[in-house]
Amino acid sequence: MTNKQVCEVCTENESKYKCPACLLKYCSLLCYKKHKEACKDTKDKTEQSKKSEEDTNVIHSDEQTEDRVSVEKLEELEHSVPLRQMLENPHLRTILQDLAKSKNPAKQMEKFMHEPLFLEFADECLQTVEPSEPDVEMDSD
Structure with a gap:
């Protein structure tokens, strides 16, 4: 039937x-x-509703807070040669894909922070967007 x-x-x-x-x-x-x-x-x-929501998110994302990185700084990631070289590693790409697909990214991130390869990648990302002050030698003229 x-x-x-x-x-x-x-x-x-x-x-x-x-x-x-x-x-x-x-x-x-x-x-x-x-x-x-x-x-x-x-x-x-x-x-229209989604567009309005996206516009609201853009407004909020433009607000600078201590934990936010500017769009300009994030764009520097695209041009980082060390990051590009690291992304050639299939294991790192798998980790990043798993993280992107995760329903609980915070928990997944915590897990991956025990992976030396992921830690190295995260450190390089941070170094790219927030470079530490270089040890500058003063020239004495």
């Missing part, structure tokens, strides 16, 4: 399709066209 789904647009026919955007069930092109406009409105509102 099959469980037939009714079209959620016309509520008369058996649904054969699902809207790719919202998964609403519909039976025909006509019903899809009727639904499409409403779905577009919903999608537009959702996108």
Whole structure:
């Protein structure tokens, strides 16, 4: 015995399709066209809401705090030759991918902080964005 789904647009026919955007069930092109406009409105509102949330996050991320690194400093990571060389290591790339996919990144980070390779990478990142003061020898002219 099959469980037939009714079209959620016309509520008369058996649904054969699902809207790719919202998964609403519909039976025909006509019903899809009727639904499409409403779905577009919903999608537009959702996108506007996400954009507003992103704008808020950007505002907050621009605030400088003791623990934040400026965007300019973060961009320096891209040009770091030592970091690029380190990222050639497949084991480090696997660690970073696991960290990026983790549902609990703080716990995963704690675990990886026991990996010498990850520690070296983290130290290099920190050195790139917050270089320590070099020991400067004074020239006596």
